[in-house]
Amino acid sequence: MTLRVAQIGAGYFARFQAEAWARLPGAALIGVADLDAHKAASLGPSFADAAEMLATLRPDIIDIATPPTTHEALIELALTHRPRAIICQKPFCETLAQASRVTRLAMDAGIPLLIHENFRFQPWYRALKPRLTDGSIGDLHQITFTFRPGDGQGPQAYLARQPYFQTMPRFLIRETGIHWVDTFRYLLGEPEAVDADLRRMNPAIAGEDAGRFTFRYANGLRAVFDGNRCLDFPSDDPRLTFGTLLAEGTGGAIRLAADGALLLRRVGEAAEETLLPPTPPRGFAGDCVAAFQAHVIAGLTEGATIETHASAYLRNLEIEEALYRADATEQVVRL
The missing domain is CATH 3.40.50.720 (NAD(P)-binding Rossmann-like Domain)
Known part of the structure; x- marks a missing residue:
C-alpha cells in the first residue's frame, strides 16, 4: 500500500x-x-x-x-x-x-x-537508548549535551535560512532546546523538576540564544542541555549532530562524536570502543527526517506504535513553560 x-x-x-x-x-x-x-x-x-x-x-x-x-x-x-x-x-x-x-x-x-519531532530519530539516540540500561556504563549519573551550532553571530544571523528566528521572543528553548526536552524524555523518562538559566548574546535577535537547563530525576540522575548558538565546535558539518553528548555512569561513559559515531570508554581505561560508526551524509542530521517519516508509514500500514502523537507531545510544551518560568524566577520548578 x-x-x-x-x-x-x-x-x-x-x-x-x-x-x-x-x-x-x-x-x-x-x-x-x-x-x-x-x-x-x-x-x-x-x-x-x-x-x-x-x-x-x-x-x-x-x-x-x-x-x-x-x-x-x-x-x-x-x-x-x-x-x-x-x-x-x-x-x-x-x-x-x-x-x-x-x-x-x-x-x-x-x-x-x-x-x-525528528531528533529522537537520529541514529545515535536510537543506538544510545538501550545502552543506558544494559549495564554498558553501570549506573547512569548524568547526560550532558553541549549545543554549539555556530550560526548565531552578527546582524545577519539566520536570515539566509530561517529569518523568522530573529524575531521569535522565545528562541533557544522554544525553537531548539525543545528537541532535547523531547530527546531527554525519550532516553530517560519523565523528570520530577527542572531549572534553567537563559540569556541573549546577540543583540540583533529578539529572544534568548544561549543558556542551560537541567532535568532533575528522583534517583539523582541529571540531564543537562548547555546551548549557545553563537559558539561552534570542531566539526566538518556542525549541523550533523549540532554538538556533542556525554553519558556518564559508574562503569564508564558513552560519547557522541561530531561525525555521529558513538564511542564507549569503560571506567579506568583510556581506549574507546565504537558502538556506532560515523553516519554517512544524507538528508538532515543523520537522515532523521526520513527515519521519522518511515516510522509514521510503519505505524499507519503495519499498526506499529507511533511515538510522537500530539497528546504525548503536549508534555514537552508544559516542560518548555516550566523552563521559562524557572529562568524568570531563578528557582527550581517541580513538574
Whole structure:
C-alpha cells in the first residue's frame, strides 16, 4: 500500500521533508502547497492554495511544514478533509493553549495528529537508548549535551535560512532546546523538576540564544542541555549532530562524536570502543527526517506504535513553560 502525501509549506526545512517523502517506499508525495509557487513547484506537483490542494487530492497524510503562527488554522483545515493522519512541524502552534485545543479536536475526530519531532530519530539516540540500561556504563549519573551550532553571530544571523528566528521572543528553548526536552524524555523518562538559566548574546535577535537547563530525576540522575548558538565546535558539518553528548555512569561513559559515531570508554581505561560508526551524509542530521517519516508509514500500514502523537507531545510544551518560568524566577520548578 502506498500512502498519498500532501505537504503544506515549501520553505527551508520543508525541503528535507519533501525529499524524504519522495524516496521512501510506502509513500508518494502527490502535492505541495505554498504561497511561493516557484518554491512549491521545485518540490513536487504544486498548488498556491492549501485548501484547493486538499480538496483536489484527498491525501492519506497531510504534512504541515509551516511556521507556528499558521498551525492552528491549518490543522483545523486538515481535519475537515479527514486524512488518515496529520503531521505538524514543531514548534507546535503558538501557545500551549492552541496546541491543546487542536489536539482535542483531532482526538474527537479520531484522526492521529503527529508532531514532526525528528531528533529522537537520529541514529545515535536510537543506538544510545538501550545502552543506558544494559549495564554498558553501570549506573547512569548524568547526560550532558553541549549545543554549539555556530550560526548565531552578527546582524545577519539566520536570515539566509530561517529569518523568522530573529524575531521569535522565545528562541533557544522554544525553537531548539525543545528537541532535547523531547530527546531527554525519550532516553530517560519523565523528570520530577527542572531549572534553567537563559540569556541573549546577540543583540540583533529578539529572544534568548544561549543558556542551560537541567532535568532533575528522583534517583539523582541529571540531564543537562548547555546551548549557545553563537559558539561552534570542531566539526566538518556542525549541523550533523549540532554538538556533542556525554553519558556518564559508574562503569564508564558513552560519547557522541561530531561525525555521529558513538564511542564507549569503560571506567579506568583510556581506549574507546565504537558502538556506532560515523553516519554517512544524507538528508538532515543523520537522515532523521526520513527515519521519522518511515516510522509514521510503519505505524499507519503495519499498526506499529507511533511515538510522537500530539497528546504525548503536549508534555514537552508544559516542560518548555516550566523552563521559562524557572529562568524568570531563578528557582527550581517541580513538574
